[in-house]
Amino acid sequence: GVICERYGVDVTTLEFPFGSDIDISRLRSCIEENPDVKAVMITHNETSTGVTNNIKVAAEVIKGEYDKLVLVDGISSVCSIPIETDAWGLDVVATASQKGWMLPPGLAFISFSERAWQAHSESTMPRFYLDMAEYKRYFEIGQPPFTPSISCMFALSTALDRIDQEGLGPLYERHATIGQFTRDSIRDLGLDIFPEREEIASNTCTAVSIPDGVDGGSLVTKMRTEHDVVLAGGQAGLSGKIFRIGHMGLTSHSDIKETIDALKVVLPQVGFTGHR
Ligand SMILES: Cc1ncc(COP(=O)(O)O)c(C=O)c1O
Structure with a gap:
């Protein structure tokens, strides 16, 4: 606009x-x-x-x-x-x-x-x-x-x-699978995705709500500096309220697994008490 x-x-x-x-x-x-x-x-x-x-x-x-x-x-x-x-x-x-x-x-x-x-x-x-x-x-x-x-x-x-080698059909399927895997893994951690309904959640980028009491800035910094995982924070009015995991293009299941494993370590260090 x-x-x-x-x-x-x-x-x-x-x-x-x-x-x-x-x-x-x-x-x-x-x-x-x-x-x-x-x-x-x-x-x-x-x-x-x-x-x-x-x-x-x-x-x-x-x-x-x-x-x-x-x-x-x-x-x-x-x-x-x-x-x-x-x-x-x-x-x-x-x-x-x-x-x-x-x-x-x-x-x-x-x-x-x-x-x-x-x-x-x-x-x-x-x-x-x-x-x-x-x-x-x-x-x-x-x-x-x-x-x-x-x-x-x-x-x-x-x-x-x-x-061309992969084909658009399998490529779309791969994104859908990794999107689902990311959302499921996030929920297993005890976190919620930010989109209000599962069916509108993106298969290229998962936005995760940061629970009350969790320091989102420290979360993103620690993930990057201590675990080499780059997450995106929220922009403008969503700063401190969400973080985002990109899973488009060449992102693999093991990349997401590594991200989730690092979150398991970092979340309790930044105020998260709600592991399921
Ligand atoms: C949906 C969407 N629109 C627009 C943009 C802006 O693109 P650029 O930074 O190349 O101007 C982005 C960038 O990430 C985007 O994700």
Whole structure:
């Protein structure tokens, strides 16, 4: 929303409580109340709360019922969680190399539907570095318009071979299995996942509620400095309330097992008394 406003977009924000998913009836009423809306932006997998939104159903409303453009942040879902760009009618989907693609940060990937190209051609928003028409024009002559992250492109070539060898079906299955394993292990420790319902919990990132009396800052620091396990804390309003375990891309069961074993040691040291 903030980025859009900087570019002159008239933004209506629809907020849902952290840990919950998109409320489809509120989405529907918001579009009803704002009939001139051109596009709806949604995040498929909310990395900050560990929630996966059902964008298939959201797109059925946005596009199917109201014929608006559907713009999707698929940063931490594409290549990890099933997403059907064309079949679900998603006009723009963006993702980035540092997530399920198993690469360092440095590349972003974006898909445009015919309708998105049409909207782009009519738009008067300022653009220069991310001018999609320029990218398309250069793509057609086999070049990028600016110097790209060449090292990431070599890594991408290797990653794509791996993804191709594994196949998207098994890759999605692997993420679902490791997500379930992480959530089950967290509950076995006596902790709770942050998403309000199991079925919306992300298979790429598990957010865990930090119980009262547990020092979340020390937990994350001790995990990193004493056990070489990097957890993410909560962002902004969730700071000190959750920690997050990433399990996308190459993360293995043994990585998660190691994380859980380290948590078993560290949790009692930072005030946790509730082992099951
Ligand atoms: C869902 C989601 N959207 C957007 C971003 C922002 O990506 P970047 O830091 O590459 O701008 C992230 C980053 O982790 C993310 O997880």
